[in-house]
Amino acid sequence: MVHFIARESDPGKCIEDLRKEMLSNTLSILRLLNERRRIAVEIGRAKATSGLPARVPEQEERVIRQIGSDDPVVARDINLLFELSTQWQKRSDISAPREVSISGDPAGLEFILGSLCGSPGRIAEDTEGTAFASAFLMKGGHISRARGNPVLVCIGSGRQGCAAEIRDGVLHAEDLEGLTSPTRPVRVVRE
Numbered sequence: 749m750v751h752f753i754a755r756e757s758d759p760g761k762c763i764e765d766l767r768k769e770m771l772s773n774t775l776s777i778l779r780l781l782n783e784r785r786r787i788a789v790e791i792g793r794a795k796a797t798s799g800l801p802a803r804v805p806e807q808e809e810r811v812i813r814q815i816g817s818d819d820p821v822v823a824r825d826i827n828l829l830f831e832l833s834t835q836w837q838k839r840s841d842i843s844a845p846r847e848v849s850i851s852g853d854p855a856g857l858e859f860i861l862g863s864l865c866g867s868p869g870r871i872a873e874d875t876e877g878t879a880f881a882s883a884f885l886m887k888g889g890h891i892s893r894a895r896g897n898p899v900l901v902c903i904g905s906g907r908q909g910c911a912a913e914i915r916d917g918v919l920h921a922e923d924l925e926g927l928t929s930p931t932r933p934v935r936v937v938r939e
């Protein structure tokens with residue numbers, strides 16, 4: 749058996765090798781996730797015609813029993829998969845009220861806005877550590893550079909096309925469907 753040992757003088761090479769390995773792993777996971785999404789959407793359509801709910805805790809328990817692991821890390825990962833497939837099933841029937849206004853202190857309002865927008869895998873362009881980002885991350889979102897067609901949320905200054913803005917102690921949201929959409933990224937515009 750051959751062992752490859754990273755030399756301390758060349759730690760970068762070891763990281764690059766591991767990154768290649770990780771990329772190949774990422775591609776495999778993405779392929780499987782695409783497949784899972786297709787199945788979830790089909791299950792969602794079948795459920796919609798019979799009026800069944802997206803989330804079925806008994807089925808989740810059956811899946812967990814079939815996996816046969818009591819490792820908490822596996823439990824967290826499988827819950828993430830349940831969360832994603834439930835969202836994929838529900839995507840077509842999100843029905844949120846159109847408009848909402850909430851008043852409060854600025855950090856509290858940012859926190860509410862972050863929890864409205866955050867969901868597993870959703871991307872927001874903001875700085876880590878803000879009240880928005882903390883709530884967004886807590887709900888399973890990811891802070892990164894927004895790509896694609898972001899939903900704009902404005903904090904402290906008004907701007908054309910904002911789905912929600914916090915100004916003068918009021919959070920005013922006009923596009924709750926956009927804010928809660930799991931697919932569109934979010935861009936936070938600060939003063």
Ligand SMILES: C=C(O[C@@H]1C=C(C(=O)O)C=C[C@H]1O)C(=O)O
Pocket residue numbers: 788791802803804805807808811829830831833834
């Ligand atoms: C896929 C289904 O819907 C949900 C998603 C599940 C999953 O991702 O494995 C399991 C149970 C349900 O909460 C289903 O009902 O079978």
